[in-house]
Amino acid sequence: MRGVRWFRAYRTYGPAPVAVEKVARFVQRHRLGDVVVSLRVERHAGREFWLFLTLETEQWGELPEELEDILGECPVLSQPLPDAFGLEDIQGMASGDLQVRALGQCLEYRQVRRESFENPFEVDARVLARDAELPEDAAERLLWFLSAAGTGSWSSLRAACRALGVTDAGLASRLARHLRLLGHLELLDRGRWAVPPAAVACVQVDGRPVRFLVGARDSRSLTLGSVDRQAGGPGRVVVPQGVGAGELVWPADALSLSLPGVAAYRAGLGTLGSVNPQLLKLRLFDGQRFAEAAFSGQVGLFELTLPDGRTQHALHVDGRWVEGEFFTLRFLAVQAMGLLEAWRFHADREELAVRFEGRLPEVYERALVLCSGLLPESRGGWLVYQNVPLRVAARLAAKLDVALDLTAPEVHA
Numbered sequence: 001m002r003g004v005r006w007f008r009a010y011r012t013y014g015p016a017p018v019a020v021e022k023v024a025r026f027v028q029r030h031r032l033g034d035v036v037v038s039l040r041v042e043r044h045a046g047r048e049f050w051l052f053l054t055l056e057t058e059q060w061g062e063l064p065e066e067l068e069d070i071l072g073e074c075p076v077l078s079q080p081l082p083d084a085f086g087l088e089d090i091q092g093m094a095s096g097d098l099q100v101r102a103l104g105q106c107l108e109y110r111q112v113r114r115e116s117f118e119n120p121f122e123v124d125a126r127v128l129a130r131d132a133e134l135p136e137d138a139a140e141r142l143l144w145f146l147s148a149a150g151t152g153s154w155s156s157l158r159a160a161c162r163a164l165g166v167t168d169a170g171l172a173s174r175l176a177r178h179l180r181l182l183g184h185l186e187l188l189d190r191g192r193w194a195v196p197p198a199a200v201a202c203v204q205v206d207g208r209p210v211r212f213l214v215g216a217r218d219s220r221s222l223t224l225g226s227v228d229r230q231a232g233g234p235g236r237v238v239v240p241q242g243v244g245a246g247e248l249v250w251p252a253d254a255l256s257l258s259l260p261g262v263a264a265y266r267a268g269l270g271t272l273g274s275v276n277p278q279l280l281k282l283r284l285f286d287g288q289r290f291a292e293a294a295f296s297g298q299v300g301l302f303e304l305t306l307p308d309g310r311t312q313h314a315l316h317v318d319g320r321w322v323e324g325e326f327f328t329l330r331f332l333a334v335q336a337m338g339l340l341e342a343w344r345f346h347a348d349r350e351e352l353a354v355r356f357e358g359r360l361p362e363v364y365e366r367a368l369v370l371c372s373g374l375l376p377e378s379r380g381g382w383l384v385y386q387n388v389p390l391r392v393a394a395r396l397a398a399k400l401d402v403a404l405d406l407t408a409p410e411v412h413a
Helices: 014-030 065-071 102-114 137-147 154-163 169-181 252-256 262-267 326-336 361-369 390-400
Strands: 002-012 036-041 047-059 152-153 192-194 199-205 206-216 224-231 232-238 247-249 280-285 290-292 300-305 311-317 320-322 343-348 351-355 377-380 382-385
Touching: 002 014, 002 036, 014 036, 014 047, 036 224, 036 343, 137 152, 137 154, 137 169, 137 232, 152 154, 154 192, 169 232, 169 361, 199 252, 252 361, 252 390, 300 326, 311 326, 326 361, 343 390, 361 390
Parallel strands: 199 247
Antiparallel strands: 002 047, 036 047, 152 192, 199 206, 206 232, 224 232, 280 290, 280 300, 300 311, 311 320, 343 351, 351 382, 377 382
């Protein structure tokens, strides 16, 4: 489109970089780059500031009605001024030009991957997860060992992993997390763990009941039914009707009902002790990676390098430094930055797809995994959970304030 350029002002709230990122993503997603050519923000922007869009249209100050409606859907652009401005009108109060296309480059790696693997339900788009690095049957053998011990310390679990050939601390943590997601392991206070008693979880798959083991393994476990092997975790033991004890009916349903909303969950996380950011080396997570940054009170996920050289991750939010599992902190940070992508739900298959960068905090992800007793499949940047009823997906999306896309893309053979 060739025409005249003019500016529209919007009253905006929150961190300016987050607002700019949201607008850039919105413009790219709706392919408005020919009309919204750039943007500027108020100099020395605080929590409340002016954001200026550079618009190119055929007539000065006139935006086609359909474009007005589209821009109105962007939460950041909900409070426009009715007047049109020229460059001379805003030069004294606005920052330099920020090209929308240039801003989009920070999202380039995800955009390329999204175009290559647009359909998370496409079988051919599956990729091998890091779970392939685990020794074969390591998860199964670890579960048997932990079941025999009953309870112990984290150091004893790490020692067991090393004995099984899992010497990398990150892989050991991943293995333990998978056992927790599958209902085989619980964390206690003071860094201890426990294996709950064996039980049978009952779910519905394609309209018929499917029963599988959770909790401890014992001498009867592998004689109860068939085993569905899976990478990164112990096999799912499917139990025939009438066999087993301690039955749990629809555990995912009950768990998803009991979980709090995201604000209450965040408020319940632990707080680090005294943190003086001026004395620490900080790196800030930008949605993709950690980069060195100066601390100015902003919300975000930080990597703190302590004086002794150790590193620790912490989320600065609500005026405090929050500690927790990395996936939990990353999810809350990405949400605060406005970068969470909508979940996709395939109604016919009852599959839920979540972007890897938006992997859920463990207690919420556990509700998805217990819908099937299977870990999610990694498919081209998506984590796909099987046998998830729509009510569970919608309930968790509402609790975590995530959009749920019920329009699944076409599935190719």
